[in-house]
Amino acid sequence: MRQTYDVVVVGGGAAGLSGALALARARRSVLVVDAGTPRNAPAGHVHNYLTREGTPPGELLAAGRAEVAGYGGDFVSGTVTAARPRDGGFQVVLADGREVAARRLLVTSGLVDDLPDVPGLARRWGRDVLHCPYCHGWEVRDQPLGVLATGRLAVHQALLWRQWSDDVVLFRHTAAPFDVDEQEQLAARGIRVVDGTVTAVEVTDDRITGVRLACGEVVPRAALVVASRMTARADVLTSLGLAAVPQEMAGEVIGSAVPADASGATAVPGVWVAGNVTDLRAQVISAAAAGLTAGAAVNADLVAEDTRRAVAARRAPVGG
Template identity: 45%
Template sequence: MNEELRDRVDERTPSDAGGDADVVIVGGGPAGLSAALSLGRARRRVVVIDSAEPRNRTAAHMHGVLGHDGLSPLVLLERGRAEAAGYGVRFLREAVRSASVEADGLIEVQTAAGMIRTRRLLVATGLEDALPDIPGFQEQWGRGVVVCPYCDGWEHRDDVVGIVATSPQSVHQAQLLRQWSHRVVYFENVVGEASEVELERLERRGIRVVTGPVSALRIEDGDLTGVEVGGNAVDVGVVFTGPTMRPRDELLRALGAATTESELGSWVDVDADGRTSVPGVWAVGNVVNVRANVSVSLGLGSLMAGALNADLVADDIARLAPATLVE
């Protein structure tokens, strides 16, 4: 670690195990910060490297998070950083360029500011949502266009709720949202054509089906007001959709982490404690778990921190000189 970076990291607790940190966490979202908080309280040397681009940064509020319902997700992260910093956790606002596992077992993490050597690496970089290439979607993302019924369904109860299909599985999303509103419009958008059986079920539950490609969202004074299909606009109060979820796992893949193919794509493998196939490298949150919302990520971060600390304790013990045997 160069001198400038050493000053920023501020090695709080020297370690006989070596390195500049016990754990480097890449990603400062709910999962990464939750892990950092627990590890800091365990008196571990923790550095969080974060480029400050959380997945839910466009949302004004988050819901369904016990004790924080309606809070801004950015406020949650601000509070989390302050809490973790109170236990000696250090933060770097950087992007990680690369990482490598060295012969001595330490992991070298390279940033623009320099290199950090750490005993363990926890990747919590989340995922990104690839939206349909339809005018208005990007501008309305997190406001008029959303994805999770449990996060935003209550706020749009009894509204005219539109579902713009991104695949045949979007039919299920329409049926699910019928729980929140009796005025649901399913836009097949060509890619989400319903079968005869599905059409009958949609009709029986009073869900309107609109065929044809969606050409744009109608936006008036910055607010979503409708969905345009075939030159006509259908009034809606909100659009739910299913973006393609792409894990930000480039760092893990570059390290050689094993992956598994699923219907949602290729994802890095982790065990129940968050270990990847790469020695000393762990992962948590959306980067390896598509279902990890804020609440789940907070819990998993705490869980993985306990497993990580136990792993470090075992390493601390293994590094001790063996006791002399007495006959």
């Protein structure tokens, strides 16, 4: 690890690696700092990534790291805890006390999924406790599915997952009673609503077998759909005065994210973001695309600064 880089990338997922690749190919000195805790680590495969369909997440990241390293990018394992402005750039502080200077920052630290507090649910997350039908729907097609309701979006979820299976049960759990229109939609699509609080996810031989209710009944299911609350990993951005703000869908708060423009530029000059830290619904392929967009914008900003410096040097009086 050098003492100074053109760009420090915080986070080594698809967005961070894609941005780092673009910057390294632009002949920028790049350091990727990664804690090694990607959001999709529990999942067996990445889906909807053209030409990489079904690739294990770790395998995709390993290939990306090798590509970035091949163009001269550096890597360090660790967590960035803070950054502070310094000499027109930033001083980046790691959890172990190490520091490194950067002219620009690209933060791709992702998000954390906060799950409902139901015994057995968290340990099956990303396997047969699911949230995104485009990520996992095909793998559980035609199987008995359950949807755990924690808010108004549960009806939308149930109707969406009905595309993959004609056996969908909506567990009302802690949600308010559904209105007449919602009940009609669910009935029309053959989705059964089960009242009562869910108290556990039944797991046998390392797979879900059912959903237990407070009354003691177990409803057989092969997979359970939940809506996590998605919270941006924004500590380093918070240290720069950039706060994650609540994000809503259909009037319901689904999490928090750090605002940015279409290129990933934030309200703090010199700081860009990409991936789930700013876009809660970004899948792997769209996070990678956002990383490329942000990387190109960072390089353009550095080109402009390099040019200003060159013009100033050219205008400076000889011997001045």
